Amino acid sequence: MQQRIPDATIRRLPAYLRWLSTCNLERVTSGILGQATGFSSEQIRKDLAYFGAFGTRGVGYEVKALRQEILHILQLDHGVRAVVIGAGHLGTALVRYVGQLHQRDVDIVAMVDNNPDVIGTKVGTVRVESVDQLERLVDDYDIGIAVLTLPASAAVEVAERLADAGVHAFLNFAPVPVCSKRPDVFVQQIDLTLEMQALSYFVQSRQPHHVK
Amino acid sequence: MQQRIPDATIRRLPAYLRWLSTCNLERVTSGILGQATGFSSEQIRKDLAYFGAFGTRGVGYEVKALRQEILHILQLDHGVRAVVIGAGHLGTALVRYVGQLHQRDVDIVAMVDNNPDVIGTKVGTVRVESVDQLERLVDDYDIGIAVLTLPASAAVEVAERLADAGVHAFLNFAPVPVCSKRPDVFVQQIDLTLEMQALSYFVQSRQPHHVK
């Protein structure tokens, strides 16, 4: 074995995981899981087979064991800690939203802002820290992921600081590319206006397909 | 001509568009545009060539003309109207966020909620309407896009109603697949917890690549 795992596979695993966590079944087949998550059964079998043979032929997969397996693959059994940079509308909304879900796989341990009025306040159970403390925070909490919800003007510089401090994974809501020159850093861009503009095309073309 | 346009191409066009709208240049080359947006110059040339030959050999592209062309391709010169369903933390944050950007290509004309306390209030300039008025709203404003920021429990049903009313494009923040049985409906899923879980994998693997 030991071949490279497709990106696309990794992105589907969390969807499988969520369904497995809420299905209340002992066993599933790739067909059932596919129905529930919207992917084809072959795709699911192929995705899982990259990591080993977890199923039983003629029967299917043990839900509990499969769930553990995916948690392990995604390194969610270690517990990953994240910071949200920017305590504006979007940042606070995300923190509250994630807080509502009882899901402690990825733990948001702090928020960061530069506005003295919000530094020291709390959003749910999460404290807002000063951006001056950024490096210390990353170090103290062993931060793996940073969620960027700040203005484009500030995002590039702060991302650079975070990367220097050892954060190698970003979820970037700022409408600007960050750390694009750093191959050691993984950036997932989420850009609402861009998504909506792309949707505009698909509205008219009415193409018969779904995107995950 | 008249071949099928790759999805991936359509998703890149909005990024080109944004940069063209803010670059303050007369002309660009595919190389410059690539540098700025993080894509390769060949990819940009190929993307644009699907729709015609807009450039001049040895020179590059006329910024203003190219911008118009992309607006037209994405149907953003028509003006597309959107509703945000759910006036909770996330919904209001999104509306404020998009309101801040002066960008009237996709116009958020209303929000919808079922909570009597927020119905009738305003988020920025956008009014919150009752979910009872959903169908009338879609019809009156000729809504093309719906942004779903409501609980999973309600999302499926409301999406179905929207689709019946004629909305064929969704940006779905609810952690549940919607309208998966309707090939005429295009759904772009955005799922924060799933994205973060996938990031967790990439943190450890430190793969040298970027995702757009």
Place this chain on the structure above:
DNA sequence: CCCTGTGAATTTATTCACAGCA
């Protein structure tokens, strides 16, 4: 016989390489 696991075929997307026009 059912459902997994997997090579092979196909489709989709990206990169290369260069011909051709300003």
Place this chain on the structure above:
DNA sequence: TGCTGTGAATAAATTCACAGGG
């Protein structure tokens, strides 16, 4: 010469098809 436009080559992802164990 410089940069576009594009066929050809490559790489990535998905679907097919079926062998094989329970």
